[in-house]
Amino acid sequence: MYSLLLAIIYIAFVSLGLPDSLVGAGWPAMQKDLDVPVAFAGIITMIIAGGTILSSLASERVTRRFGAGVVTAISVGMTAAALVGFSVSGSFWMLCLWAIPYGLGAGAVDAALNNYVALHYAARHMNWLHSCWGLGASISPFIMSHALTAGLGWSSAYRVVGLIQAVLTVVLLISLPLWGKVNRVVPDDHATEPHEARAAGPESSQRGSSHVSLARALRIPGVVSILAAFLAYCALESTSILWASTYLVNDRGIAPATAAAFASLFLLGITAGRFLAGFFADRVGDRQLIRGGFITVGLGAVMLFLPLETDVLALCGLVIAGLGSAPIYPAIIHSTPVNFGRRNSQAIIGIQMAAAYTGSTLAPPMFGAISSWTGMWIFPLFLVVLVGLGLLMSERLNQLVGR
Missing domain, CATH: 1.20.1250.20 (MFS general substrate transporter like domains)
Known part of the structure; x- marks a missing residue:
């Protein structure tokens, strides 16, 4: 099953x-x-x-x-x-x-x-x-x-x-x-890694239980922090997908065809990175995947910003940023039952999805407005700010939940 x-x-x-x-x-x-x-x-x-x-x-x-x-x-x-x-x-x-x-x-x-x-x-x-x-x-x-x-x-x-x-x-x-017969579940609140647990009638743990309201979910320690981290990640992902090619052409003087190819590699890097992350995710753990992912994206953004004569480092930085982005989204979602309890996970993941789409929707036009005043050179710095926010909020969550 x-x-x-x-x-x-x-x-x-x-x-x-x-x-x-x-x-x-x-x-x-x-x-x-x-x-x-x-x-x-x-x-x-x-x-x-x-x-x-x-x-x-x-x-x-x-x-x-x-x-x-x-x-x-x-x-x-x-x-x-x-x-x-x-x-x-x-x-x-x-x-x-x-x-x-x-x-x-x-x-x-x-x-x-x-x-x-x-x-x-x-x-x-x-x-x-x-x-x-x-x-x-x-x-x-x-x-x-x-x-x-x-x-x-x-x-x-x-x-x-x-x-x-x-x-x-x-x-x-x-x-x-089949949905009510799967008996492999993550452990209850605040365990460190998922494992095969008791047969618990998985859907019964969620169906029919009391509703967790939005106000109640937001009062749970750490929820606001992870929402901010998730919004920051989705904002940097959507901004990179939309504006990376324009930055490479307008600010770095790279040929449009080359810029388009490497911009697509950002998305392909996310896809390939998630596939690779699956082989060691259980051993490394969600917390380390989130931390390492944000740090790697930050490294890629810095490589994009360095004013060197060669563009090789900038192009590689975009690919590295894509690979770093890969495990963040899945790890935040997967760690939710562990951080906040299985009973609260559906409500919190629903709010996380809302935060994700809010960041993805608002960040690209916001960057477009900012870059119209400052110039496209600010693209890597915009990413660094989002990386800093995401890393800060995810580490704050770790402190609040005692991990």
């Missing part, structure tokens, strides 16, 4: 990464067909982000009532319906309408699945699963590219990914009996 459900969850993480790059990859063609300004892409992403934040905050109450399996299946079904809706949309307002279930489904499944894995699987699986998400996010631009090259139009790419999500929904519905 353990291995079968784990395989399904791996497939789910690959599939869940597929939609996340579609808007960006297809927008140039979509914008022309819909005859709207280029900047309107931001409206769609803001609607999706808003829905994701709302459903993340509500995920604890919903998951306690229905269970992670049901919430995951329904949320993926909502995402599938939204993607198919995108594929038949002939106007911009229809895209905005379908973006609502898209965001609501994405946030709920993110929180429910991450909490389930944090509770019932070891740290290596959390890293490998998030590597699978990166794989899915890397595949979808190729689906869009093939659709456009073949003359099928951007809508066919959304239709293909929507049908993949629909098939996954059916698989998840069939697998529902």
Whole structure:
């Protein structure tokens, strides 16, 4: 049961990464067909982000009532319906309408699945699963590219990914009996490493128990600190993905093709780094992965900033920053039940997802506004500030929980 459900969850993480790059990859063609300004892409992403934040905050109450399996299946079904809706949309307002279930489904499944894995699987699986998400996010631009090259139009790419999500929904519905039978769980409050524990009826520990309100969760020692650390990490990740290539071209004078290649290596570094981190995550522990990850990103940012004649160090710094980023997100999520208790983990992970999407949504335009005043040279310093905030807040959490 353990291995079968784990395989399904791996497939789910690959599939869940597929939609996340579609808007960006297809927008140039979509914008022309819909005859709207280029900047309107931001409206769609803001609607999706808003829905994701709302459903993340509500995920604890919903998951306690229905269970992670049901919430995951329904949320993926909502995402599938939204993607198919995108594929038949002939106007911009229809895209905005379908973006609502898209965001609501994405946030709920993110929180429910991450909490389930944090509770019932070891740290290596959390890293490998998030590597699978990166794989899915890397595949979808190729689906869009093939659709456009073949003359099928951007809508066919959304239709293909929507049908993949629909098939996954059916698989998840069939697998529902397995979700309550997995008997491998992390230990209760404040243990140092996950291990195989007693058969506890995993979903029963969350379903039907009392609701942990937002105000109550925020009063738990260390929660505000980890939210700040998570927001800082997601802010630096999204800012790097959007602005790294522009920084290399405008400030370092690197050729656009070379800059684009190395900017993509940042995302590939995250995906590969999570795969590699899975082999030693259980031995190293979440705390060391978070600390080492932030320090490595900081090193990469410093390499980007050094005013040397050669650009090799700067390009390598971007790759190092991607590798350093890799284990931070999975380790923060996986350590939540250990830091705050299994009973509180769903509520806190839901809030963490909301903080993550808030940072990812607000940081890139904030940096854009700052760089318009100061110049692109400030990009590495912006990353260093976020690294410092993330490292400071994560270390504060360690002090508060006594680890």
